Structures are given as C-alpha cells and as structure tokens.
Amino acid sequence: MAMKKVGLIGAGLMGHGIGKNIVTKGYELTVLGHRNRAPIDDLIAKGAKEGKTPRAVAEASDVVFLCVTGSPQVEDLIYRKDGLLDGMKPGLIIADCSTAEPTSTKKVAEAVHAKGGRFVDVPMVRTPKEAEEGKLGLMTGGDEKTLKEIRPILDCFADTIIHAGPVGAGHTLKLINNFIAIGTAAVVAEGIAAGLKAGVDMKALNDIVMAGGARSVMFERIIKVPLADDDSAAKFAIDNARKDVRYYTNMTETMPLASPVAEAVHQTLVLGAAQGYGQRYVPRLVNLACSLNGIKL
Structure with missing residues (x-):
C-alpha cells in the first residue's frame, strides 16, 4: 500500500x-x-x-x-x-x-x-x-x-x-557518528586557540591542514570562525552537542566500554554551557577556548 x-x-x-x-x-x-x-x-x-x-x-x-x-x-x-x-x-x-x-x-x-x-x-x-x-x-x-x-x-x-x-541500530550509529564529529570539533577549536595564542596566521593553518592528514569537514566548518567570524556552516547548538555526547557515554557505559576521550569532550561542552555558550553553534567552541585562555579573537 x-x-x-x-x-x-x-x-x-x-x-x-x-x-x-x-x-x-x-x-x-x-x-x-x-x-x-x-x-x-x-x-x-x-x-x-x-x-x-x-x-x-x-x-x-x-x-x-x-x-x-x-x-x-x-x-x-x-x-x-x-x-x-x-x-x-x-x-x-x-x-x-x-x-x-x-x-x-x-x-x-x-x-x-x-x-x-x-x-x-x-x-x-x-x-x-x-x-x-x-x-x-x-x-x-x-x-x-x-x-x-x-x-x-x-x-x-x-x-x-x-x-x-x-530497531535502535540507527540511533546507535548516529551516536557514534556524532561523537566522532563533535569530538573533532572540540579538538579543532583547541588547536585553533593554540595557534592564535602562538601568533600563527590562520590562513596558513587552514592551508596546511587542508593539505594533509588533519583535514576534515569539521575543520573546514570551524576555521571559518577565526577567518571570517562565520559559524553558519554548522548550525548545531552546543547544548544539543552536549546532550548527544552524554547519550554516547551513557551507551558506552552500559556496554561497558571505556570512553575517556568522550568524557573529556562532554566536559568541554558542559563548560561551554556553563560559560553561556549553550545556545551558540558548535563552531563557537573556538570562542570558548579563546575566552578561557585570555585570547582576543
């Protein structure tokens, strides 16, 4: 029918x-x-x-x-x-x-x-x-x-x-996918903050990452924040990312599976929410990392 x-x-x-x-x-x-x-x-x-x-x-x-x-x-x-x-x-x-x-x-x-x-x-x-x-x-x-x-x-x-x-396998796969994507976002934001602190030219960072093994879709989306103050490539709130990673760690705990990286990513997102970034899009993790380290973005 x-x-x-x-x-x-x-x-x-x-x-x-x-x-x-x-x-x-x-x-x-x-x-x-x-x-x-x-x-x-x-x-x-x-x-x-x-x-x-x-x-x-x-x-x-x-x-x-x-x-x-x-x-x-x-x-x-x-x-x-x-x-x-x-x-x-x-x-x-x-x-x-x-x-x-x-x-x-x-x-x-x-x-x-x-x-x-x-x-x-x-x-x-x-x-x-x-x-x-x-x-x-x-x-x-x-x-x-x-x-x-x-x-x-x-x-x-x-x-x-x-x-x-x-039933349930689609949501399991989604949580793994989102952990990888959001975890990458957290790593990229921290790396960008390190570059800004060290005085690295952001275009140079973009060009070398895009030419090598660190290249990722998430990097392409997040580097737009320091280059153009643009977070529109990933319209996904930090609060939603925090929820997704917590779902992932809940799932791994029941397996049980050690997931220390996911726990660190989740705490980064919790910190972002506590600092008032919960409704901002995930690329604004760059702003969070800069704010925590006294870096002017």
Whole structure:
C-alpha cells in the first residue's frame, strides 16, 4: 500500500526542510503546531495542514516523522494524553529522525508495536542547508519491509540512506557518528586557540591542514570562525552537542566500554554551557577556548 498521508512533529531547523520536501513532492502533510510559527506557517502556505495534538497528527497519517531534540521529547509525544499512542491505528508507522538513546528507542518501539503500529529509527546527518535541499544522510534501524514502504518518502529529503540493522541500530550509529564529529570539533577549536595564542596566521593553518592528514569537514566548518567570524556552516547548538555526547557515554557505559576521550569532550561542552555558550553553534567552541585562555579573537 502506498503511503500518501505523512505527519511531521518537529518542524524546526532540520524539520522544516524535511517537511518542505515532503509536501512539495506530492504527499499530504500534517504538521504539529508549536510556538515558533514561522516554519509551521510556511509549510501550511505550501499545502500542509496543521494538527493540534500528536494524536490528531497520527490519526491523519500513514506515517509520522519525529524530528525533536531527544529521548525525553520522543517519549512525551508517544505517551502523553492525546499522544501518538492514543492516535495509533493498525499499521501506522512512527519514524524517528531525532537523536535518541537506543534503550529508549527500543522501549518506545515495543509500546508502538503493542498498539498495532510499527516503529523505525531514521536519524540524520548534515545540516539545515542539506535538509532544505533534500540532501540529508539517514541511518535506518528497523524492519526492512517497513523501511522499503517509506523509502519513497525518505528519498524526498535524503540522498544517502544506510540501513544499520534492527530497531535502535540507527540511533546507535548516529551516536557514534556524532561523537566522532563533535569530538573533532572540540579538538579543532583547541588547536585553533593554540595557534592564535602562538601568533600563527590562520590562513596558513587552514592551508596546511587542508593539505594533509588533519583535514576534515569539521575543520573546514570551524576555521571559518577565526577567518571570517562565520559559524553558519554548522548550525548545531552546543547544548544539543552536549546532550548527544552524554547519550554516547551513557551507551558506552552500559556496554561497558571505556570512553575517556568522550568524557573529556562532554566536559568541554558542559563548560561551554556553563560559560553561556549553550545556545551558540558548535563552531563557537573556538570562542570558548579563546575566552578561557585570555585570547582576543
């Protein structure tokens, strides 16, 4: 059966692009309204309808995408009064694009399945720019038959789709990916601060890193801060990065797996939040490192 009716909860920086690409490519879209009206109103102008509760979104949809901050928000949407479980119908698919803890993901999936629905985790990589362009990367966890059913919808907003395994595997892969990316950001920021303290020319640093083994996408994004005071290449808040790395260390602790580097990265992000950088984008870790060391940026 073709999936034609799509729900979206979480039309924020990433979710707006997802919703835009779904509704402009022929699907009926129902979005859950929230306080930030701009992305909701834009999607409505493009043809979407608004649901007043998660239950209403579920009742109007064949598949509902979640694009919220993390596991507490996902669990709230699932279990609350007038939540997704209250609107569950046989065969409804919940597809979670959020960055969540795998243990929570498996628990939520069991609750959805018990009510006759289906659950897959489809967390994403890349930035709001790629979301708007329909070029996100997805890691999928769950039943392959279910994922095949929603593949045409996923293709609306993603150009890279990797199947990681059963439910929870997508979120596991996402946490590892994010630790590597955020850990790299912390290392790059500290290295840039050292260069500034030593009087190194930032263009020279850029040129030599880009020519060798230290080159990375994250370096390319963060070096723009000292070169042009530009943090727009990584629109991801330090508070969200802190949450993701804590999810990662929670996961490794249950394995158990020693993760001393991740703990250090997490404390760097906690320090950033404590110093007032929580809502700033990750490239501003450079500003944090400079501030802590008395460096004028």
